[in-house]
Amino acid sequence: MRVRLSVNGASQEHEVEPRLLLVHYLREVVGLTGTNVGCDTSSCGACTVLMDGESIKSCTVLAVQADGTEITTIEGMAQDGAMHPIQEAFREHHALQCGYCTPGMVMAAASLLKEHADLTEAEVREGLEGNLCRCTGYHNIVKAVLAAAGDREALV
Amino acid sequence: MTVADAGVAGVVGTPMTRREDPGLLSGEARFVDDLVVPGALHVGLVRSPHANARIRSVDTSAAMALPGVVAAFSGADLRDEWAQPLPCAWPVTPEMLNPAHLPLAVEHARYAGDAVAAVVAESAYVAEDAAALVAVDYDVLPAVVDLEDAVADRALVHPELSTNTAYTWELTPEPEAVERAFAEAVHTVSERYVQQRLIPEAMEPRGVCVVPQPFGDEYTVYSATQIPHILKVMLGLSLGVAETKLRVVAPAVGGGFGSKLNVYAEELLCAALARRLKRPVRWNEDRTENAQATIQGRGQIQHIELAADGDGKIRAVRVRLLADMGAYLQLVTPGIPLLGAFLYHGAYDVPAYSFVCTGVFTTKTPTDAYRGAGRPEATYAIERAIDALAGKVGVDPAEIRRRNFIPREAFPYSSAPGLVFDSGDYEGSLGKALDLAGYDDLRAEQRARRARGSTRHLGVGLSSYVEMCGLAPSRVLASLNYSAGGWEAATVRILPTGTAQVVTGTSPHGQGHVTSWSMIVADKLGISPDEVEVLHSDTAVAPHGMDTYGSRSVSVGGTAVFLAAERVLTKARTIAAHQLEVAEEDLELSGGTFAVRGSPERSMALATIAFEAFTAHNLPDGLEPTLEASVTWDPPNFTFPFGTHVAVVEVDEETGRVDLVRYVAVDDCGEQVNPLIVEGQVHGGIVQGVAQALWEEAVYDQDGNLLTTTLTDYLVPSAAEVPSIEVGRTVTPSPTNPMGVKGVGETGTIAATPAVMNAVIDALAPFGVRDLDMPATPERVWHAIRGIGQEGRQ
Numbered sequence: 001m002r003v004r005l006s007v008n009g010a011s012q013e014h015e016v017e018p019r020l021l022l023v024h025y026l027r028e029v030v031g032l033t034g035t036n037v038g039c040d041t042s043s044c045g046a047c048t049v050l051m052d053g054e055s056i057k058s059c060t061v062l063a064v065q066a067d068g069t070e071i072t073t074i075e076g077m078a079q080d081g082a083m084h085p086i087q088e089a090f091r092e093h094h095a096l097q098c099g100y101c102t103p104g105m106v107m108a109a110a111s112l113l114k115e116h117a118d119l120t121e122a123e124v125r126e127g128l129e130g131n132l133c134r135c136t137g138y139h140n141i142v143k144a145v146l147a148a149a150g151d152r153e154a155l156v
Numbered sequence: 157m158t159v160a161d162a163g164v165a166g167v168v169g170t171p172m173t174r175r176e177d178p179g180l181l182s183g184e185a186r187f188v189d190d191l192v193v194p195g196a197l198h199v200g201l202v203r204s205p206h207a208n209a210r211i212r213s214v215d216t217s218a219a220m221a222l223p224g225v226v227a228a229f230s231g232a233d234l235r236d237e238w239a240q241p242l243p244c245a246w247p248v249t250p251e252m253l254n255p256a257h258l259p260l261a262v263e264h265a266r267y268a269g270d271a272v273a274a275v276v277a278e279s280a281y282v283a284e285d286a287a288a289l290v291a292v293d294y295d296v297l298p299a300v301v302d303l304e305d306a307v308a309d310r311a312l313v314h315p316e317l318s319t320n321t322a323y324t325w326e327l328t329p330e331p332e333a334v335e336r337a338f339a340e341a342v343h344t345v346s347e348r349y350v351q352q353r354l355i356p357e358a359m360e361p362r363g364v365c366v367v368p369q370p371f372g373d374e375y376t377v378y379s380a381t382q383i384p385h386i387l388k389v390m391l392g393l394s395l396g397v398a399e400t401k402l403r404v405v406a407p408a409v410g411g412g413f414g415s416k417l418n419v420y421a422e423e424l425l426c427a428a429l430a431r432r433l434k435r436p437v438r439w440n441e442d443r444t445e446n447a448q449a450t451i452q453g454r455g456q457i458q459h460i461e462l463a464a465d466g467d468g469k470i471r472a473v474r475v476r477l478l479a480d481m482g483a484y485l486q487l488v489t490p491g492i493p494l495l496g497a498f499l500y501h502g503a504y505d506v507p508a509y510s511f512v513c514t515g516v517f518t519t520k521t522p523t524d525a526y527r528g529a530g531r532p533e534a535t536y537a538i539e540r541a542i543d544a545l546a547g548k549v550g551v552d553p554a555e556i557r558r559r560n561f562i563p564r565e566a567f568p569y570s571s572a573p574g575l576v577f578d579s580g581d582y583e584g585s586l587g588k589a590l591d592l593a594g595y596d597d598l599r600a601e602q603r604a605r606r607a608r609g610s611t612r613h614l615g616v617g618l619s620s621y622v623e624m625c626g627l628a629p630s631r632v633l634a635s636l637n638y639s640a641g642g643w644e645a646a647t648v649r650i651l652p653t654g655t656a657q658v659v660t661g662t663s664p665h666g667q668g669h670v671t672s673w674s675m676i677v678a679d680k681l682g683i684s685p686d687e688v689e690v691l692h693s694d695t696a697v698a699p700h701g702m703d704t705y706g707s708r709s710v711s712v713g714g715t716a717v718f719l720a721a722e723r724v725l726t727k728a729r730t731i732a733a734h735q736l737e738v739a740e741e742d743l744e745l746s747g748g749t750f751a752v753r754g755s756p757e758r759s760m761a762l763a764t765i766a767f768e769a770f771t772a773h774n775l776p777d778g779l780e781p782t783l784e785a786s787v788t789w790d791p792p793n794f795t796f797p798f799g800t801h802v803a804v805v806e807v808d809e810e811t812g813r814v815d816l817v818r819y820v821a822v823d824d825c826g827e828q829v830n831p832l833i834v835e836g837q838v839h840g841g842i843v844q845g846v847a848q849a850l851w852e853e854a855v856y857d858q859d860g861n862l863l864t865t866t867l868t869d870y871l872v873p874s875a876a877e878v879p880s881i882e883v884g885r886t887v888t889p890s891p892t893n894p895m896g897v898k899g900v901g902e903t904g905t906i907a908a909t910p911a912v913m914n915a916v917i918d919a920l921a922p923f924g925v926r927d928l929d930m931p932a933t934p935e936r937v938w939h940a941i942r943g944i945g946q947e948g949r950q
């Protein structure tokens with residue numbers, strides 16, 4: 001089947017198998033390997049990307065279902081060579097160790113911050129419930145997201 | 157060494173953000189599965205659905221008929237590929253039984269998940285389709301699941317061994333003293349604890365890609381491993397390939413926690429298939445395979461007894477363990493209980509000690525190192541048991557600990573099991589943790605809630621731990637019959653343009669060695685960390701190393717880096733003194749420049765010295781060109797981090813739900829190279845330890861089926877289940893290495909599990925509950941509150 005979509009602002013058009021998962025399309029067809037696969041039950045969130053601005057787990061979406069959408073992956077977050085404020089906050093607050101969950105965590109955080117103003121710690125924790133990290137114990141991830149939330153002008 | 161030499165830049169000890177982060181944050185970092193390898197074939201594995209079965213036949217014809225399938229093999233087809241079975245490097249006793257373990261089972265599958273056939277296809281999707289088409293005929297045999305049942309040998313995992321007992325290992329320095337202490341004891345405690353099996357669940361599943369080089373029968377092996385150096389040696393031995401023909405690279409690795417400290421069937425398989433098919437061959441594990449085919453952790457039944465006097469002072473500790481090996485002995489499976497064997501007296505001064513461990517085969521996934529490896533189990537047992545003792549003596553858990561601590565002035569402390577603890581201030585860390593937690597206020601709140609009949613019961617749990625890490629002094633490893641050394645290698649060189657390069661034998665997978673090692677060198681040489689390149693995890697550029705595990709990297713690998721930098725500095729000083737025509741001791745180093753004391757205008761920058769060493773036009777007679785030094789450091793002792801953690805839980809009487817509401821950790825890992833990284837390790841370790849207490853368990857049914865193969869069944873906590881962590885520290889330098897560092901990778905996991913379980917049991921005190929198996933699920937807690945024992949429910 002034919003899919004046409006936008007990935008990080010660039011148009012893509014490919015013939016794909018109907019069963020191809022969006023995450024594999026992004027990684028293997030488009031060649032953007034920043035989005036990771038951590039499980040096969042959409043539990044871990046490592047594969048989180050934005051579809052039309054909302055976070056989705058790209059292991060649970062078929063590439064053909066993404067036809068006509070705008071996808072943003074971790075590679076699309078930095079602008080003009082500068083990291084996105086959420087990425088900056090992750091670095092500043094040591095919110096990553098091995099970095100495998102990080103792309104998905106950043107995308108989930110981006111979506112969360114876009115949808116909610118004035119988040120409390122508890123709300124950040126609830127909001128990131130669908131993304132697992134095995135290294136950080138979440139402490140610094142939550143700190144980073146709260147810091148980014150406090151700098152809303154920079155988040156646009 | 158002058159004062160200035162010791163810390164020119166002063167960067168060590170500062171919370172510098174990590175140099176690793178930009179690549180990981182931008183998605184540019186490359187994990188194994190991200191590597192683009194043209195022409196690579198994908199392996200799909202057929203795994204036994206049975207825990208114990210004879211393989212009658214394997215029919216790959218339907219798989220072979222699928223378009224895109226290149227080859228398919230049974231275990232028998234590949235039998236001649238293996239020069240040796242999968243390695244076990246830790247035969248803990250000369251008599252230990254170690255059944256042959258082949259990458260593909262030939263006649264017998266011994267756990268659900270044991271690979272029995274492999275298909276090779278042009279894509280991963282086709283490989284998975286083809287694996288489903290392989291027909292295997294099994295003769296199903298009884299599973300051996302329960303540990304206490306296994307040791308009775310009613311059904312056998314390996315019938316040819318005639319027993320399920322792999323080994324018995326004892327540490328009983330003075331058996332009479334132990335007997336005497338129990339005979340004379342006023343208080344005794346006798347407890348049985350179950351260490352449930354855990355699944356490490358590194359977020360990146362395993363992956364391997366083997367690329368044959370075009371000439372000379374050479375192979376480059378990319379693997380999601382913690383141990384590229386050890387893997388290279390073992391791959392060579394198992395494949396019958398000269399070590400010189402192998403290069404192992406660990407690219408970005410997405411966490412390990414011990415689960416990637418191994419030599420796995422899939423690594424051997426991909427290499428053998430690449431050799432056979434003369435094409436690159438890759439395999440990536442999915443999460444379900446990861447649960448079954450990557451090693452699991454813990455899996456012990458512990459009996460611990462304490463003998464104490466009337467004041468609750470412990471006079472003897474006696475421990476018996478059954479340790480679940482699983483179906484085969486992986487790289488260090490049998491040694492894991494031994495890493496805890498010396499620590500069942502915990503942070504306490506105990507004169508008499510006895511430990512015996514029986515390693516038992518079961519028809520389950522092999523166990524091996526999981527964060528803490530042996531030490532969390534030991535700490536859990538003593539920290540639970542000392543709370544039980546506090547109950548018998550009738551004193552507060554903090555007080556029983558104070559009465560028993562090894563006193564600060566006793567260090568270096570020779571323990572009854574035979575270790576020398578380097579340094580410590582256990583009472584200091586307890587005091588600080590109690591202050592941070594507001595312990596007295598918590599107890600008051602607990603009393604108030606109980607008095608008013610609240611159904612949300614507050615529980616406060618302590619854990620005062622000490623661990624041995626910095627693996628390891630090679631001679632000690634020899635005494636434990638381990639097959640390798642515990643040293644680490646480093647090279648530091650200053651390049652002609654003045655930037656520095658570090659080559660390390662450690663292999664980071666989240667620990668931030670690029671940052672920390674560059675800080676150590678920058679601090680020493682007085683340059684910026686950004687001017688230091690750190691090379692690692694590729695046997696072609698870092699040929700020597702013992703890799704990363706056992707909280708060893710900073711105290712062993714970091715020390716090697718420190719000493720190599722020091723040697724470089726010594727040589728630089730010699731060259732500068734020669735060219736400036738002064739005595740070496742008249743030179744001062746500051747900001748990366750050697751200047752003559754009292755005449756600062758006469759100076760040479762390190763970059764200039766490096767260039768002089770490179771051109772070698774004007775060096776002292778007999779001095780070798782280039783500014784470079786290599787050091788292999790074998791630590792004289794383990795290091796012994798310690799601390800006290802306080803967990804505060806609320807238990808809902810109506811639902812049995814446990815909420816961890818506060819967590820306070822005071823850790824002492826000696827001097828800290830980078831406190832930001834130290835705290836990150838503490839946070840992550842704690843949540844893994846909490847998870848054992850409250851949520852995680854690899855559950856097998858009586859037929860040996862693993863029921864928790866996905867992350868919907870195996871409950872790795874999310875951010876929503878845990879609080880922020882309140883961290884404090886004390887600093888007691890280790891005297892066994894020049895930086896005074898200890899290690900922090902495992903402390904959180906070691907400390908947290910008993911802290912949380914002690915808190916849960918403390919909360920349940922009004923119901924008379926004295927024990928509870930882990931994880932403390934709402935169901936277990938609900939039944940315990942209602943006085944229904946584990947045997948009384950289904």
